[in-house]
Each structure stands twice: as C-alpha cells, then as structure tokens.
Amino acid sequence: MSKIYSLFIVFLLPFICLAQNYKIKKNNFFNKLTKEERRIIVNKGTERKWSGKYNNHSKSGVYVCKACNNPLFKSSHKFNSKCGWPSFDDEIKGSIVRVPDYSYGMNRTEIICSNCKGHLGHVFEGERYTDKNVRHCVNSISLVFIDIETYLRIKANP
Numbered sequence: 001m002s003k004i005y006s007l008f009i010v011f012l013l014p015f016i017c018l019a020q021n022y023k024i025k026k027n028n029f030f031n032k033l034t035k036e037e038r039r040i041i042v043n044k045g046t047e048r049k050w051s052g053k054y055n056n057h058s059k060s061g062v063y064v065c066k067a068c069n070n071p072l073f074k075s076s077h078k079f080n081s082k083c084g085w086p087s088f089d090d091e092i093k094g095s096i097v098r099v100p101d102y103s104y105g106m107n108r109t110e111i112i113c114s115n116c117k118g119h120l121g122h123v124f125e126g127e128r129y130t131d132k133n134v135r136h137c138v139n140s141i142s143l144v145f146i147d148i149e150t151y152l153r154i155k156a157n158p
C-alpha cells in the first residue's frame with residue numbers, strides 16, 4: 001500500500017500540481033484561507049504597517065506561500081528595511097512573478113506567487129538598502145515560516 005502511495009506521490013502529484021497552476025481561481029487555493037488572508041492574498045490587500053508577525057522575525061529557515069506552500073524566500077534574503085513589512089532582497093529562483101501595478105495612481109510592481117498567483121506584496125529596486133539593491137516588501141500574512149530543520153526534513157521526506 002505504501003508503495004502505491006509513493007508511486008502516486010512521485011508520478012501523479014507533479015501533474016496534479018501543474019494542472020492546478022493553470023486552474024487556480026480566486027476561491028480555489030490549495031490551503032483554506034481565513035477571511036483576512038483572502039483579503040490580502042486573493043483580493044490584493046495590504047496588512048497594516050508594523051502589524052505583521054514576520055516583520056521583526058529573524059530565525060533561520062524558509063518562508064513559503066500561505067496559500068500553496070510554494071517556497072518563496074530564504075531567511076538569508078531577509079533584511080531590516082524599517083519599512084513596517086518583512087523585506088527580502090532576493091527570492092527563491094522561479095518562485096515569484098512580477099506584475100505591473102498602476103492601482104491608486106501609482107506605478108509599482110506587484111509580486112505574486114508563481115504557483116498559485118496569490119498576492120505577496122510589491123518589489124522595489126534602486127533604494128540601496130542592500131548590495132542586491134532589491135526590496136521585496138511582503139505581507140506577513142501571505143507567508144508561513146518553516147524553520148530550517150523542519151524544512152530540510154520535509155524536503156528529504158516529502
């Protein structure tokens with residue numbers, strides 16, 4: 001039985017995930033979201049400045065998408081920008097998509113999860129906070145932190 005289950009994981013899961021990539025709708029995320037999480041992640045809201053649980057968080061690990069568990073940022077990407085939201089100067093390759101955002105009369109670049117298209121925040125360049133000169137300004141509510149030991153264990157035994 002466990003062999004059949006392993007086969008399912010190895011051969012079928014990637015196809016199911018891929019299929020969901022293109023079928024995800026606003027009310028069809030992988031994880032169940034609360035009303036507030038939907039406000040931010042689905043309806044592109046913004047959490048109140050300084051209110052996010054990861055704003056001053058500095059443990060070693062990986063930040064994954066709240067909606068679909070896609071690994072987005074490493075703790076080594078995180079820096080203190082003092083802007084009121086968690087800030088990252090890099091991303092896990094391929095995990096994020098940039099989208100032009102002209103809402104509220106501004107010219108910004110929205111960042112969304114490459115897997116589920118959930119809203120994460122915005123990205124800014126040229127501010128010279130770090131050598132990479134990039135600031136992903138992310139809502140804590142769009143993220144789940146997984147400490148490095150747990151993350152490596154999950155990766156080794158999915």
Ligand SMILES: [Zn+2]
Pocket residue numbers: 065066067068069070113114115116117118
């Ligand atoms: Zn996602």
